[in-house]
Amino acid sequence: MNVFDVIGPVMIGPSSSHTAGAVRLGRVAWKALDDEPVRAEIELSGSFATTYLGHGTDKALIAGCMGMNPYDDDIRRSLEIATERGLEYSFTKVKLPDAHPNTALIRLYGKSGKMAVVEGASVGGGNILVQKLDGLSVSFTGQNDTYIVRHYDRPGVIAAVTNFMMYCGMNINNFRLSREKKGGEALMMIEVDGEATEDLLQQLNVIPNVISAMLLKAI
Amino acid sequence: MNFESIKELVLEAEKNKCSIGRVVLASQAQELEESEDTLMERMGERLDVMLRSAEKGMDSGLRSTSGLTGGDAHKLFEKSEKAVMGSFMAKATGRAIAVAEYNAAMGKIVAAPTAGSCGIMPGCLISLMEDKKIAREEIILSMFAAAGFGIVISTKACVAGAQGGCQAECGSAAAMTAAAMVEAMGGTPAQAADACAIALKNQLGLVCDPVAGLVEIPCIKRNAGGVAIAASAADMALAGIVSKIPADEVITAMKEVGDSMPAALRETAQGGLAATPTGIRLKEQVFGKE
Numbered sequence: 001m002n003v004f005d006v007i008g009p010v011m012i013g014p015s016s017s018h019t020a021g022a023v024r025l026g027r028v029a030w031k032a033l034d035d036e037p038v039r040a041e042i043e044l045s046g047s048f049a050t051t052y053l054g055h056g057t058d059k060a061l062i063a064g065c066m067g068m069n070p071y072d073d074d075i076r077r078s079l080e081i082a083t084e085r086g087l088e089y090s091f092t093k094v095k096l097p098d099a100h101p102n103t104a105l106i107r108l109y110g111k112s113g114k115m116a117v118v119e120g121a122s123v124g125g126g127n128i129l130v131q132k133l134d135g136l137s138v139s140f141t142g143q144n145d146t147y148i149v150r151h152y153d154r155p156g157v158i159a160a161v162t163n164f165m166m167y168c169g170m171n172i173n174n175f176r177l178s179r180e181k182k183g184g185e186a187l188m189m190i191e192v193d194g195e196a197t198e199d200l201l202q203q204l205n206v207i208p209n210v211i212s213a214m215l216l217k218a219i
Numbered sequence: 220m221n222f223e224s225i226k227e228l229v230l231e232a233e234k235n236k237c238s239i240g241r242v243v244l245a246s247q248a249q250e251l252e253e254s255e256d257t258l259m260e261r262m263g264e265r266l267d268v269m270l271r272s273a274e275k276g277m278d279s280g281l282r283s284t285s286g287l288t289g290g291d292a293h294k295l296f297e298k299s300e301k302a303v304m305g306s307f308m309a310k311a312t313g314r315a316i317a318v319a320e321y322n323a324a325m326g327k328i329v330a331a332p333t334a335g336s337c338g339i340m341p342g343c344l345i346s347l348m349e350d351k352k353i354a355r356e357e358i359i360l361s362m363f364a365a366a367g368f369g370i371v372i373s374t375k376a377c378v379a380g381a382q383g384g385c386q387a388e389c390g391s392a393a394a395m396t397a398a399a400m401v402e403a404m405g406g407t408p409a410q411a412a413d414a415c416a417i418a419l420k421n422q423l424g425l426v427c428d429p430v431a432g433l434v435e436i437p438c439i440k441r442n443a444g445g446v447a448i449a450a451s452a453a454d455m456a457l458a459g460i461v462s463k464i465p466a467d468e469v470i471t472a473m474k475e476v477g478d479s480m481p482a483a484l485r486e487t488a489q490g491g492l493a494a495t496p497t498g499i500r501l502k503e504q505v506f507g508k509e
Binding site for chain 2: 004015071
C-alpha cells in the first residue's frame, strides 16, 4: 500500500467499490479479449445485483469493457457510447455460490469471434480480485502490473518466461500457476514491481508452448 | 519505513527535525523508486482534481444519479458570511458537501481515503489555502502526512465502511485531515498525532447506514460533520491540548469497535437510517418495491 492508494484513486463516483472497482473488472475483460468488443453478457451477484443502478455499476462495467479507466469522464455516458460503437450488453442478477458480495461475471465477445470470461470481485477502495479467467482459477488484484501468460503445461515454460523477465531486470512479487489438467492448458499470473514493459510481450509470445501473453497495467 | 504506527512516524520526524509529510515523502520516493519531485507532482495532480470537484459540486442544478441528492453545497456557501460557525468553517463545510455531492452525481473525485468520505480533506485543505494563505507546496506536503496517517490506519484497522462502519471512512478521513491541517499550520509532529487521535475519538462508533445502499444519505452530510471534527481537533492540538489516549491506541479501539458492530450497521443498508420508514420509502422510490 502506498500514499496514492490512500489519497486516491482519482475516480468517477459515487462508490470506490461499486463504480471504480467495477470499471477495473470490466477493463480486465477488455484486456483479456484483445479485440473490439461487440457483446457483453454480465452477471451480477450480491450487493452488485441489488444496488447496481444507483451506483452506476452498469455504466462502470461497460466503460471498463470498452477499455476506459476509473477516472474517465465518459463513464457517465458509457451506455450511449456502447450503443454508438455497436457494443450490445445485458445484465442479469444471479446468486453466485460462496462469492464475495460484490462479484461480477463478464462474458465479452469480440468482433473476430474471440471471447473472454472474467469472474472477479470488487473488494473495496476500488481494488479488485480477479478469481477466474476463461474458466481457469487465478488470483490477482491489478494493484501491480501483471503479466498473464497462457501456455501449455510443458517442462521449462515457466523457466523460459521468467528468464526473459530476469533479462529485463524485472522483479516478480507474486506468482501463481493454474492448469486445468496435467499437460493441458495452463495460466501463469505474474505480478511485478515497478513499471512493466509491453516490449516483453513480443518476446514471451515467441516462446514455444506459450499460447498468448498479455499485460494488465496497474491502475 | 513500514508505517506500522503513528508513534513511528512522529519519532522519525522528530529524529530528522522535519515534518511527518517530509518523512512520508522521502520514504515513498524510496519505496516507489521515483524522485520526490515526481511524487509531489503526482500528489499535486490529486489536489487539482480536488479543487475542480469542489468547484463543480457548487452547481445548484447538480443532481445525483438516483435523484435523491444534490444542489445543497451552494446554499451553505452563499450564506457563509453570516454563518454561526464563521465563514472559514462554512466554506470548508460547503466545499466538503460540494465534493460529496459531485461524487454522488458521478463526478470525478479523489477517494480520500474512500469515495464516501471524499469531501472532508478537500473541504479543509482548499479552505486553508484560500483563507490562511498556505502555499500550495505546503498543502501538498500535508497531504503526504495525511496519507502516512491513512496507511497506518488502513494497516492497523481499516478504512472501509463495510468492514468498520462510518468511523472507518469519515472517521479516518477526518483524522487524516486533522493531522494534515496541523502540519500545514506549522504544528509539531506530536501535535499532528494528537489531532489525528482527537478527530478519530470523536467519531468512534459511528455506523455506516446508507439509505438504499447509496453513497448519499447520510454520507454527504457526514462529510460536513467530518470537517467540523477535523478542524476542531486540529485547533485543539495546535493549542497544545494533548490526547490522553495516544493515536495508535485510538486506532486499535476503532478496529475493535468496528469488529463488534453488527453487519446491519456496516454498509448493508439493513439498519440505522436505512431502516427508518423514510429510508425505506426513499429506497423504493429509487429501486421500486421488492
